[in-house]
Amino acid sequence: MAASPVVLYNGSYEIKGGFAGNDNPSVVFKTLIAGSLGSSGTGHVLVGNEVAADRDHLEDVRCVIQEGLVTDDHDIELVWRYAYSQLGATLEDHPLLLTEALGCPFKTRQRLSQILFESMEVPALYWGFNPLLALHAYDLKTGLVVDSGYDSTSVIPINNGTMVHEAIGVLELAGKGLSSYLEHLLKKRYYSFPSWAQKYQVDQMKETLCYVSLDAIEELKKLSIEPNVVKKTFRMTDGTEIVLQKERFFCPEAMFVPSMFGSNGHPLQKLVHNAVDKCDEDLRPLLYSNIILAGGTAEFPGMKARLEQELKTSGPSQEIKVTAPEWKYAAWKGGSMLAAHDGFVKNEFLSKAAYEEYGDNALKRF
Incomplete structure (x- = not known):
């Protein structure tokens, strides 16, 4: 297996893909699909960046992974194939390291491995848990x-x-809840975000403008004295300009005071x-x-x-x-480091031949 392994981070929000040995993934796209193939197996389907590019005209948008679990087997195969196409990689040539969320049932691993080996014909597969990979990125075992x-x-x-x-x-x-909380804060100022495209922009607003303060009360006092000190403007695609002030630090404050979000x-x-x-x-x-x-x-x-x-x-x-994160994608980086070692690929990856011989029992090694 001379071809460099592909490393795919299976996230509820984003898929990150690239080749082993690199510091960062080569492709990053939202874990989204719009449209449907239908029972006939035909139809117009948008995947990943295609969905984001056409967001203002779409409503039939679905997340392929929710709470770390794949929602539809056919959709996830489309997403994986899209990732390979973006990488310019041939499925049957590259071993695959795929990340797995905590609490993912073994039956899910069985089902997805069957897709990868039988439908997509990857030559070898390794399932890695996100937190273990993230720690490995820092050369730590504990x-x-x-x-x-x-x-x-x-x-x-x-x-x-x-x-x-x-x-x-x-x-x-986490991210989804904080986006909802930011939307709630802005609704108090009579903004509304009914469409998927508008909610997508709230995500972007949160990612680009929000920050964690050392002391939210002190930050509010500072704001009362200098109203423009934290003022930032976000321009929606329809031209609407939304000015954020206390919302910038109130949004992530819910991580430290979850009752703000209504969580106990x-x-x-x-x-x-x-x-x-x-x-x-x-x-x-x-x-x-x-x-x-x-x-x-x-x-x-x-x-x-x-x-x-x-x-x-x-x-x-x-x-x-x-x-703090030294790499934007620590778990992906950890997987890239592991899969860059020929010995690890040879000894720890499950080959297609071994899977065909031993079946699902071979997956228990991970």
């Missing part, structure tokens, strides 16, 4: 990964390359403390000193400083170090 993506935020302690499952904490708030879940800092406390006492200092932020929602400006501050003021007196 640490605490705060993985905040589109659907939810997970805090995962990892000890010597093994997830401490009983200590994992989850907050049902633990704030992020409490989630971290709880996860560490459930681990062995001698492991805790290593976890606190190796906290890795991963996922798109973890990339808000100010997230690292705020989480460090909250942990230091609410937890034990010891070294706390939060590492």
